[in-house]
Amino acid sequence: MYRLSDYCYNLPQERIAQTPCQQRDGSRLLRLDRKSGDVTHHGFQDLVTLLNPDDLLVINNTRVVPARLMGKKTTGGVIEVMIVDYAAGLNCLAGNGYFQCDCLVRASKSPKIGAVLELGDEITARVQARKGGLFELKFSCAGDVVQAIKRHGQLPLPPYIHRTNGLEPGDETDYQTVYAANEGAVAAPTAGLHFTDTLMETLRAKGIEFCEITLHVGYGTFVPVRVDDIREHQIHRESFEISEAAAAAVNRAKKAGRRVVAVGTTSVRTLEYGADETGLIHPGSGVCDLFIYPGYRFKLIDAMITNFHLPESTLLMLVSAFAGKDPIFRAYGAAIQSNYRFFSYGDAMLID
Known part of the structure; x- marks a missing residue:
């Protein structure tokens, strides 16, 4: 599980989404049950029924800059x-x-x-x-x-999204989450792109709580792993901030036995980096350089919402650490078979 080649899979080129779903929350959602390994297919709006009424969703409020x-x-x-x-x-x-x-x-x-x-x-x-x-x-x-x-400056798009004549009219808004606030990222926290204000209001009405943290996604997220043994890879460093209010919300949820659901791998890394061995988190800011790959012991998060990630990427290694490599690859195979759209403008997964 430590060989780079262990994280390779074949993805048809046409599965790489070049444009977002017409409606943000109209994207598809694959659910992977960590206990059973079962895969089920849903729409992103089905989060309203798939999430527990007292879940805490942790979102990354970074804003992409014209870099x-x-x-x-x-x-x-x-x-x-x-x-x-x-x-x-x-x-x-x-x-x-x-x-x-x-x-x-x-x-x-x-x-x-x-x-x-x-x-x-x-x-x-x-x-x-x-x-x-x-x-x-x-x-x-x-x-x-x-x-x-x-x-x-121009808003940067990932290298696998191709534009013939520069940005398309919708990219300036499509490649930002609706809750983007703190400027500093050069890539979007793409799991959050599926949320709309209306969907968030519906989730809150069910009793689901949101809290915001910040991790400024750097271009290093696209840098390929170039070592055969992934344990030798030097992960990129990204600036983060966890406010006192966010830390308090997370700790309240953990102490009450509620689930902490991280929206995106950026939220996962930030929460796990800021957590202590008891599973509680502390407010602060700094630089996150946590590399999560199979064998990592998760301290805080209970579930995550994420997109589908590139072959041999550190993000694919992170979700494999959380759900298990074999279940992830079976889920990815099911997604390819069912014509899911991949990467930043693609569909989403719920891993719980």
Whole structure:
């Protein structure tokens, strides 16, 4: 269960969703029962009956930022910059007064240290260092650099969603959850994309409680595992925040014997990272670098809502740790057989 090849599966290309469901909560939902291994098929709106009346749903309220910037070198060559750790740039700005973070730079020829990149008509970025395939860039402009990035940047979509002429009209809203609030992610917490305000109100009316945490999803979530033994993989680091109110809500639920249902793998990682050995959680903020793979002992979560994940990805390893590798792969096989849509704009799973 530790070999990378153990997490490979064949997915027909047409199963990769390129657009979201016409209605967010109109997507399909596969339920995997962890005790029996049974798989059943539902619609996402069926959560109203599938969840327990006193469940606590933990959602990630991060908001995707326009992290993709087009520009040129001072020598004239066209470049594309993808900010991969926007939250680190914000932290640097707060502490040092300038926006500096790691980025992907695509160009016909890689820029050298000290090179200046011109992004739009008001932003420049100086190459401070190179870190493997990433570049550390220091962004500058005459005014507010964060607002300038928002004006000139584009919302990044995952590399497996293809657009011929840039973003489609709906992507700006479709690739945000309806409860997105705290800016800092460069990828969406996609399990949350299925929720609508109406569905959330219906769930609350049943007695289901929501609480919000923040984990700013970084581009590292798309970086492939490149080692044969997954235990040797270095997981990416992402900024998180658990408020006192959120910690109190989770701890109340645990002490009362209620289920804590994590919406998305980002919520799973944050909750498990913040939990102590007794299964209680503490408020705080910092950087989460928890890699969950089979053999991990879960301390807090009782169920999760998630999408279908890429072959050989750390997210597939996480759900395999929670439900068991063989049940997950049987469920994925059933989803492929039943024409479910996969990845960010695809359908969802309830694992409980």
